[in-house]
Amino acid sequence: MSKxxxxxxxxxxxxxxxxxxxxxxxxxxxxxxxDDKDLKVLLIKSxxxxxxxxxxxxxxxxRPDEDLETASYRILKERTGLDDVYLEQVQAFGxxxxxxxxxxxxxxxxxxxxxxxxxxxxxxxxxxxxxxxxIKKLAFxxxxxxxxxxxxxxxxxxxxxxxxxxxxxKFSLRELQELYEAIxxxxxxxxxxxxxxxxxxxxxxxxxxxxxxxxxxxKLYKLKAEHRKRSGVRRNTVxxxxxx
Amino acid sequence: MSKxxxxxxxxxxxxxxxxxxxxxxxxxxxxxxxDDKDLKVLLIKSxxxxxxxxxxxxxxxxRPDEDLETASYRILKERTGLDDVYLEQVQAFGxxxxxxxxxxxxxxxxxxxxxxxxxxxxxxxxxxxxxxxxIKKLAFxxxxxxxxxxxxxxxxxxxxxxxxxxxxxKFSLRELQELYEAIxxxxxxxxxxxxxxxxxxxxxxxxxxxxxxxxxxxKLYKLKAEHRKRSGVRRNTVxxxxxx
DNA sequence: TCAAAAGTGTTGACTTTACACCCATGA
DNA sequence: TCATGGGTGTAAAGTCAACACTTTTGA
Numbered sequence: 183m184s185k186x187x188x189x190x191x192x193x194x195x196x197x198x199x200x201x202x203x204x205x206x207x208x209x210x211x212x213x214x215x216x217d218d219k220d221l222k223v224l225l226i227k228s229x230x231x232x233x234x235x236x237x238x239x240x241x242x243x244x245r246p247d248e249d250l251e252t253a254s255y256r257i258l259k260e261r262t263g264l265d266d267v268y269l270e271q272v273q274a275f276g277x278x279x280x281x282x283x284x285x286x287x288x289x290x291x292x293x294x295x296x297x298x299x300x301x302x303x304x305x306x307x308x309x310x311x312x313x314x315x316x317i318k319k320l321a322f323x324x325x326x327x328x329x330x331x332x333x334x335x336x337x338x339x340x341x342x343x344x345x346x347x348x349x350x351x352k353f354s355l356r357e358l359q360e361l362y363e364a365i366x367x368x369x370x371x372x373x374x375x376x377x378x379x380x381x382x383x384x385x386x387x388x389x390x391x392x393x394x395x396x397x398x399x400x401k402l403y404k405l406k407a408e409h410r411k412r413s414g415v416r417r418n419t420v421x422x423x424x425x426x
Numbered sequence: 427m428s429k430x431x432x433x434x435x436x437x438x439x440x441x442x443x444x445x446x447x448x449x450x451x452x453x454x455x456x457x458x459x460x461d462d463k464d465l466k467v468l469l470i471k472s473x474x475x476x477x478x479x480x481x482x483x484x485x486x487x488x489r490p491d492e493d494l495e496t497a498s499y500r501i502l503k504e505r506t507g508l509d510d511v512y513l514e515q516v517q518a519f520g521x522x523x524x525x526x527x528x529x530x531x532x533x534x535x536x537x538x539x540x541x542x543x544x545x546x547x548x549x550x551x552x553x554x555x556x557x558x559x560x561i562k563k564l565a566f567x568x569x570x571x572x573x574x575x576x577x578x579x580x581x582x583x584x585x586x587x588x589x590x591x592x593x594x595x596k597f598s599l600r601e602l603q604e605l606y607e608a609i610x611x612x613x614x615x616x617x618x619x620x621x622x623x624x625x626x627x628x629x630x631x632x633x634x635x636x637x638x639x640x641x642x643x644x645k646l647y648k649l650k651a652e653h654r655k656r657s658g659v660r661r662n663t664v665x666x667x668x669x670x
Numbered sequence: 671t672c673a674a675a676a677g678t679g680t681t682g683a684c685t686t687t688a689c690a691c692c693c694a695t696g697a
Numbered sequence: 698t699c700a701t702g703g704g705t706g707t708a709a710a711g712t713c714a715a716c717a718c719t720t721t722t723g724a
Contacts, residue, residue, distance in 0.1 A: 205490055207449050207520075207531055246449055246529050250520035274518045274533045276451075276494035285490050287451055287533075289518045356702070373705070374687070397701040398694040600675070617678070618714070641674040642721035 208288040209253045210241035210324065211269075212331040213262070215297035215311055216348040221364045222297065222311040223328060224262070225320070232282045233321035237312065239328065241288060254291045261309060262302045268294040268347040268411075272327075272334050280323045292331040294347035339365055343384045346405040354392050354400035355379065384409055452532040453497045454485035454568065456516075456575040457506070459541035459555055460592040465608040466541065466555040467572060468506070469564070476526045477565035481556065483572070485532060498535045505553060506546045512538040512591040512655070516571075516578050524567045536575040538591035583609055587628045590649040598636050598644035599623065628653050 213224040225237035240261050244253040251269065259265045269291050276287040297311065314332060319325060338344050345361055346353075359375050379385065385403040392399035457468040469481035484505050488497040495513065503509045513535050520531040541555065558576065563569060582588050589605055590597075603619050623629065629647040636643035 205449075205451050205488060207451060244449065244520070244531070247522065249522050250518060250531070271517060273515060274494060276488070276533070278491065278493050287488070287494070289520070289531075354703090371688075372703090373689085376704085377706095378686095395702085396696055398696090398703050400703055598676090615715075616676090617716085620677085621679095622713095639675080640723055642676050642723090644676055 205285045205287060206283075207244045208241050208286055209244055209250055209257065210239045210288050210290050210327055211254055211257055212239055212272075212290065212292040212328055213258070214292060214294050214314075214331075214335065214348065216361055216364060217297045217311070219360050219364060221314045223314050223317070224309060225312050225317075226261075226310075227308040228321040230282065230321065236319065236321040237310075237317075238321035239324045240309075243286075244289075250289055250291075254293070258293060262295065262300070264295060264300050264302070268344060270334075270338075270344075272331050275323055275327060277323065288327075290327045290331060292335060294335075294344060296348055296350055299350050336366055343382070343405060343409040346384075346409070352388065352390065352402040352404055354402055356400055358403075449529045449531060450527075451488045452485050452530055453488055453494055453501065454483040454532050454534050454571055455498055455501055455513075456483055456534065456536040456572055457502070458536060458538050458558075458575075458579065458592065460605055460608060461541045461555070463604050463608060465558045467558050467561070469554060469556050469561075470505075471552040472565040474526065474565065480563065480565040481554075481561075482565035483568045484553075487530075488533075494533055494535075498537070502537060506539065506544070508539060508544050508546070512588060514578075514582075514588075516575050519567055519571060521567065532571075534571045534575060536579060538579075538588060540592055540594055543594050580610055587626070587649060587653040590628075590653070596632065596634065596646040596648055598646055600644055602647075 215222045215224065224240060226240055228234070228236050228238045240257055242253065242257050242260075244250060248256065250271065254269055255265060255267075258267055258269070270293075272290045272292055274287060274289050278285065280286065280288070302309075314328070317325065317328065320328065335344075339362065345358075345365065348361060349357060355376055358379065359370055359372065362375070363369055384405060386406050388402055388404050390402040392402060459466045459468065468484060470484055472478070472480050472482045484501055486497065486501050486504075488494060492500065494515070498513055499509060499511075502511055502513070514537075516534045516536055518531060518533050522529065524530065524532070546553075558572070561569065561572065564572065579588075583606065589602075589609065592605060593601060599620055602623065603614055603616065606619070607613055628649060630650050632646055632648050634646040636646060
């Protein structure tokens with residue numbers, strides 16, 4: 183075939199481009215948790231001199247033999263001990279000067295975990311939960327990554343049953359509403375909230391009540407099994423997204 | 427300071443991680459165009475033996491000294507000759523086996539350009555517009571990338587005035603509606619569409635009429651200057667995105 | 671005079687918001 | 698008996714979907 187003259191094998195292409203194999207890739211995980219009516223994010227003290235005293239997200243370089251999700255799950259597992267977490271890719275960040283070590287492009291993921299019910303191995307490393315509201319500055323461009331991930335979470339929250347990853351298995355509607363308020367940053371009307379949630383048909387009433395509350399106990403609910411997805415929900419196919 | 431003992435400089439970190447600097451990064455551009463009431467995408471014949479006969483998106487490796495947007499604009503400029511185009515990052519794709527040359531992680535962008543008014547230098551390279559509807563298979567994972575970008579475009583389309591990048595400066599409401607239909611893949615009601623567009627207040631009536639149409643000519647409009655953004659619209663801040 | 675699309679409003683269904691009272695529990 | 702939140706419904710406003718006729722132009 184004459185056309186083959188213009189074709190090159192992948193191997194040849196690789197050799198001719200070897201110069202370019204010197205950008206590193208990392209993933210950074212914005213790990214959200216929820217406690218004390220407050221949205222938190224898991225941060226670690228930066229171990230780079232350049233960022234001494236600042237906190238950063240949990241991230242690591244991607245190994246040549248693992249894909250992006252695998253790398254994110256590895257980080258979560260290494261740092262928190264958890265492996266059944268919700269994870270969703272958000273965006274790549276690739277400015278030239280974002281990392282002082284050289285060229286590192288990072289893929290940001292956000293992750294949702296239930297602080298209370300999973301005992302994390304937090305003490306060994308300098309890992310702590312920080313209230314999202316109070317975070318002003320982080321190492322690298324991590325503040326921007328955090329803001330972007332939070333916006334994405336806010337967008338997801340009413341369409342998809344994702345926030346349940348932040349709650350214990352059984353929860354009351356008050357707890358759920360407080361969580362929504364913490365994520366969205368504004369208050370919701372109780373009656374309207376309950377109506378809306380009940381229309382979604384995400385929950386089953388398990389016929390149990392709260393205990394140890396200093397007021398009338400509320401009913402407890404569980405997320406229906408069919409909505410318990412642990413990994414990134416791919417956006418729906420080409421059904422009507424908008425109405426015109 | 428004693429703490430400095432545990433800190434390392436970025437330079438040291440770089441050296442200790444040199445092994446990892448052997449993943450390549452590319453950007454791939456899904457370049458949408460619109461013509462003949464049909465949404466098109468710009469594809470090139472793959473020059474890899476492994477994908478002989480298949481088309482692929484326009485992409486290239488990211489150079490160590492350019493950021494992701496710069497790389498995308500470079501590709502657009504090199505391949506189409508255009509530099510004032512709308513560009514938006516969509517997602518990273520990083521499966522281990524997505525590229526036969528080795529480990530290449532790609533960041534997908536979509537881009538919107540007006541086929542008619544920009545004369546592209548298409549003939550030299552094997553570059554052609556393909557109707558999105560008819561594309562079944564592409565080289566690499568490019569079909570998946572295309573699908574993801576199309577879904578993203580569909581989501582953007584009613585919220586943000588982006589589709590105007592696909593149209594000439596002056597256009598009629600019929601042309602605009604046909605474009606929406608091509609992107610969304612279903613038909614729209616004319617009266618409701620016009621009402622909705624007029625509420626958005628994106629357009630100015632320029633007091634001109636269509637010419638050379640074989641029927642009653644419609645009014646022509648322009649996009650208002652304040653909406654002419656050429657690059658990725660960052661999603662709005664923390665205002666109410668959803669109602670609960 | 672025909673064909674094609676322009677231009678234009680109303681109604682009913684549905685969704686969203688705002689809002690208040692009595693109840694159950696623990697302290 | 699008090700404080701706290703649980704649990705519930707309705708009315709008004711706004712949004713969405715469906716739908717048809719007259720007008721203007723070129724062929």
